[in-house]
Amino acid sequence: xxxxxxxxxxxVCGGRGFVVAEPVRELLSPRPVKLGETTEVRxxxxxxxxxxxxxxxxxxxxxPDDIADEPGMQVPPxxxxxxxxxxxxHEGEVLHRDSTGSLQxxxxxxxxxxxAGRAISHSEESPRPHARLLHGAQLWVALPDAxxxxxxxxxxxxxxxxxxxxxxxxxxxLGDLDGAVxxxxxxxxxxxxxxxxxxxxxxxxxxDPDFEYGVLAMSGEVHVDGVPVLPGSMLYLGCGRSELxxxxxxxxxxxxxxGEPFAEELIMWWNFVARTQSxxxxxxxxxxxxxxxxxxxxxxxxxxxxxxxxxxxxxxxxRVR
Numbered sequence: 001x002x003x004x005x006x007x008x009x010x011x012v013c014g015g016r017g018f019v020v021a022e023p024v025r026e027l028l029s030p031r032p033v034k035l036g037e038t039t040e041v042r043x044x045x046x047x048x049x050x051x052x053x054x055x056x057x058x059x060x061x062x063x064p065d066d067i068a069d070e071p072g073m074q075v076p077p078x079x080x081x082x083x084x085x086x087x088x089x090h091e092g093e094v095l096h097r098d099s100t101g102s103l104q105x106x107x108x109x110x111x112x113x114x115x116a117g118r119a120i121s122h123s124e125e126s127p128r129p130h131a132r133l134l135h136g137a138q139l140w141v142a143l144p145d146a147x148x149x150x151x152x153x154x155x156x157x158x159x160x161x162x163x164x165x166x167x168x169x170x171x172x173x174l175g176d177l178d179g180a181v182x183x184x185x186x187x188x189x190x191x192x193x194x195x196x197x198x199x200x201x202x203x204x205x206x207x208d209p210d211f212e213y214g215v216l217a218m219s220g221e222v223h224v225d226g227v228p229v230l231p232g233s234m235l236y237l238g239c240g241r242s243e244l245x246x247x248x249x250x251x252x253x254x255x256x257x258x259g260e261p262f263a264e265e266l267i268m269w270w271n272f273v274a275r276t277q278s279x280x281x282x283x284x285x286x287x288x289x290x291x292x293x294x295x296x297x298x299x300x301x302x303x304x305x306x307x308x309x310x311x312x313x314x315x316x317x318x319r320v321r
Contacts, residue, residue: 024238025227026050028214030061035075041138044216044234046268053214053236054259055188057083057142057268061216061232063135064091072126072134077296077303079287080116082148082266082273084141086192087112087124088173090218090253092134098122099294102154108136109194111157111173113184117143119286120152121293121303137216137255139192141174142273145264147187157183163193167201167248170194175259178206190259197222197248204243205256213237213244213258220252229254265316270307277314284309 028050030042045052045059065072073094087094089108096104096112099121106112114122126134143150161180163170172180175191182192191211197203197220207213214236217229225245229235237244239261246254267274272283284306286292296303 022238022240026236028234030232042232050236052262053212053257055141055190055262056257058140060138065134067134068132072130075124076301077121077123077299078271079121079293080271081119081283082143083116085114086139089136092131093127095125095127097296097298098154099296100152104156109171111184113155115153117150117152119292121296123296123299143187165203167198168203169196193256195254197252199248199250201248203246207241207244209240209242211258212239212261216255218253221249222252222254223247267314267316275316280314
């Protein structure tokens with residue numbers, strides 16, 4: 001998925017200087033962002049108060065939207081470098097195309113994982129015809145320096161491992177949780193899990209104390225470590241936790257995102273994750289000239305044009321609150 005802001009601000013991310021090394025309860029409010037003609041999303045990361053959670057660098061939550069009489073998601077071909085995109089649905093379908101030749105319809109609780117590496121382009125759209133409701137999350141994972149020039153690829157995993165407890169089913173989409181390991185390729189110590197809770201569930205989920213965590217509320221009423229978290233908001237939890245208390249006041253769905261704090265400093269601008277301004281400038285120029293990123297075949301429409309670079313210099317820094 002693209003960041004469709006026409007005047008995107010550079011985001012400085014990474015570095016351990018501002019990692020909270022103890023448990024906290026920091027509620028992050030979303031920022032509404034228009035995604036194409038018909039879809040509005042709630043952006044949780046990057047946030048004014050929190051730029052990253054582990055290697056998770058970008059989180060959008062959207063829906064549930066009634067798109068029965070609408071085109072639904074329509075994101076034209078656009079470029080990426082230096083990251084992985086994670087497509088995750090609770091309702092609806094998304095048709096993914098990319099410049100490696102991938103063509104895949106992603107459905108609820110199936111993993112679409114795209115590794116941009118050195119360069120890739122892709123589009124995302126609601127199929128024709130499509131389901132009435134569209135509800136999901138789009139997430140980016142920053143690639144560490146050793147892997148950010150890897151060859152681009154797309155993975156699709158229809159079946160994923162689960163962890164169960166009374167009132168809880170946790171689907172592991174990336175990394176590992178309580179011994180269940182996702183088949184998705186990960187380049188840093190990380191975890192992403194979709195937690196389905198039934199009304200009245202009161203569980204404690206095992207965590208890695210060395211990871212920092214956040215919980216994105218997708219639906220229902222849930223208390224995370226005693227804090228009510230409404231759909232479309234996120235609770236940052238810091239590090240140092242060996243377990244996480246969850247209590248569901250209704251049937252509910254949340255996403256657990258965590259990982260080892262990302263030590264590297266980086267710049268995120270538009271759809272690029274890099275380390276220097278010259279890398280960003282070169283990627284923008286290559287996309288504008290039609291080189292490096294390949295071609296997305298089959299999408300009915302023109303590719304996105306790159307926005308203008310900001311006048312201020314782009315400098316990598318550590319985590320900034």
